Amino acid sequence: MTQTDQSRGAALRVLELDGIVKTFPGVKALDGVNLSLRAGEVTALVGENGAGKSTIVKILTGIYQPDGGEILLDGASIRFPDADAAARAGVTAIHQETVLFEELTVAENIFIGHAPRGRFGMIDWAAMRKRATEILRSIGAEIDAEVKLADLGIASRHLVAIARALSVDARVVIMDEPTAALSHKEIEELFALVDMLKSQGKAILFISHKFDEIFRLADRYTVFRDGQFVGEGKIGDVTHDDLVKMMVGRAVDQVFPKRSPVIGAPVLTVAGYSHPTEFEDINFTLRSGEILGFYGLVGAGRSEFMQSLIGITKPSKGVVRIDDRVRVIRSPAAAIDEGIVYVPEDRGKQGAITQLPIFQNVTLPSLGKTSRHGFTRMAEEFALARTYCERLDLRAASLDTTVGSLSGGNQQKVVIAKWLATQPRVIILDEPTKGIDIGSKAAVHDFMAELAGAGLAVIMVSSEIPEILGMSDRVIVMREGRIVAELEGDEMSPEVLVRHAAGIEEQLEAAQ
């Protein structure tokens, strides 16, 4: 590279992140990552779930403050103490689910916070409408500036968000999974817009799991893995496989319990399970003593499917057999009676009742066992709760303390204890170690191994590749509500998982 090339490259760099660090209690979300966005270029940010992509977006838009490192705007160090500061610096984001105001008009949404002012500081409505219409026309959007946002579809809302970005004269546009909810035609229109923004010299950060989009749109790529910077470069210099390798890395450095699974008779058989929108034609068999991993990207329909198994959402089609007998499960209460329990992903909302004490959380699904004639028996409740909590090595001041006062890892132990206390035959764990510290993670993993060793049938939904590979005897990969692969033994490798989950394998098949 010549001297002139280098200086030209520097001049193009609008926004740079240098060695950004962000820690949350027990988790290092970002560990010295770099990212540079250049004028007139699309940079794709690539990484697995949990790589730190959303955290970086929040730092760029002033929602999170980095604990270390530097943000450079046009080469000068800058801080974004709040969202407004980021917006004034010309950074704007279009989110997965665009955050706009449904009850306001399109023009109001575009100009909220910086509406044109007339006399006495009153909003100049006429000017606002005129400018909004101009901007919308400039991006080829056929949207009336006067309609309420609530009356628009997702694609049109994206256009409004883009118009808003243009109205503040943004220099950096962040698009976080913008195509997740769009149809093919709408995606093409969005791509045309991205090209237009590029030609206007905007620096664009494009976050997507879909490789075809990345290779279609991006000029450069940056890869994160587990909160660390892995590499960057021109997209023309890499292949799909190169990117996948960078995303998943090499060795699995976490230690997982050694198991010698004794796999028994089928316990749960699911055939043709479908839902109008969330999942379709799910078929698999789960055996006792087995840990069956469900891998997929966020939004692949795994949780929705699991929740339908315990009667939260109703399937439109399909049959569940338990020990070869057809069973219809209409409610979680019925699922508990059948011996199927689900440890949900969202501890605070679905798993625990954080305001209630530990022992009441543990006994809630087992009240029938700890009571007599419908009257609770405190001593029995404490005994049951203590048995399972101590087995899981719970750290708590007493069983009477509220679950909300515990750390994430200990909350998760309470939730798992609660479900084990029902003495299930099938346990479904949805992201069982998400957001908990390393020590608790290992405790949960050890316990899962122990449960499977004792003949429990375990389903583990996880988006963490090391966990999936380290714990599962068999892995099912879901994508867009369908099972796209079932992998066993040597087939289970990080690359293969990612290729199936991202749809690369299917594209290749289609091309042949």
Place this chain on the structure above:
Amino acid sequence: MSLSDLHADMTEPRRAPRTIPDRLTSPLRRNLLGWESLLLIVGIAIFILNAFASPYFLSAWSLSDATFNFTEKAMIAFAMALLIVAGEIDLSVASIIALASTAMGAAATAGAGTPVLVLIGLGTGLLCGAFNGTLVTRLGLPSIVVTIGTMSLFRGISYIVLGDGAYRGYPTSFQWFGQGYVFWVISFEFVLFAVLAVIFGLLLHKTNFGRAVYAVGNNPTAALFSGIRVARVKMTLFLLTGLMSGVAAICLTARLGSTRPSIALGMELEVVTMVVLGGVSILGGAGSIPGVVIAAFVLGLVTFGLGLLNVPGIVMSIFTGALLIGVIALPRLIAKWRR
């Protein structure tokens, strides 16, 4: 190891586990520092004030009379407390009284005897509760909206039936429910109040159903995931509230000896006031029956004491309002000053 062994093994401690204590503070001590104690002190203070303010206050019969100020409201308040703990509310309770009383009046006019009248009162209450509960649990409507609607609806029916008129012809035996005394100055209503306080206290604090009520009020989603039949719990509570409104309708109608469509007008707010004063969180999830019992006495003593002093009703409502805001705001203010 087999699955049953695993579950059995769970009860065998191993790996020298660290024993987690059951609780650090005894329930008794926690209660002594709780809301109920504060309220009790307020109640005693008001009692003493009353005794000094009026020479007629400290007599057995006047204290007995004072109980009528809260017994009917408190019966509904017990059920309402459970409903509010579960995160719902029923503002139609006073209108249910009107409708139940009207139904009983019509039956009495047609010559029905006391047992039939009681059944009609309870049945009307249950039906109204079922109507509210169905709209809330089946259609997923917010209970505050549903019951504001049925508040107008139920009383509206009474106005259509009665217009300016009134039902009067209740049998003498029926009037015992509102005017009878079980022993000396102890009225039937007061005994019923005490029995219901115990029943509802046990129901909320000592049964699986009560536990489910707290679970639903704190986090309905997690409760559902935990196998609680959330809709069934809520339906039961609306039925209970309707039923207790029916009970109150019987007592009130018997005590007044007549039914007008304006009977118990505005009582729903007094009931909610009693529940909230008793320490039940209006947001759901927390509260106790002992608290509501004490709140019933406090409110009853305040209104009765002011009545003895010939304070007009309008001014009385100012006092209750100020008391409610004062007692609710006090703990928060203290917490603020301490910081």
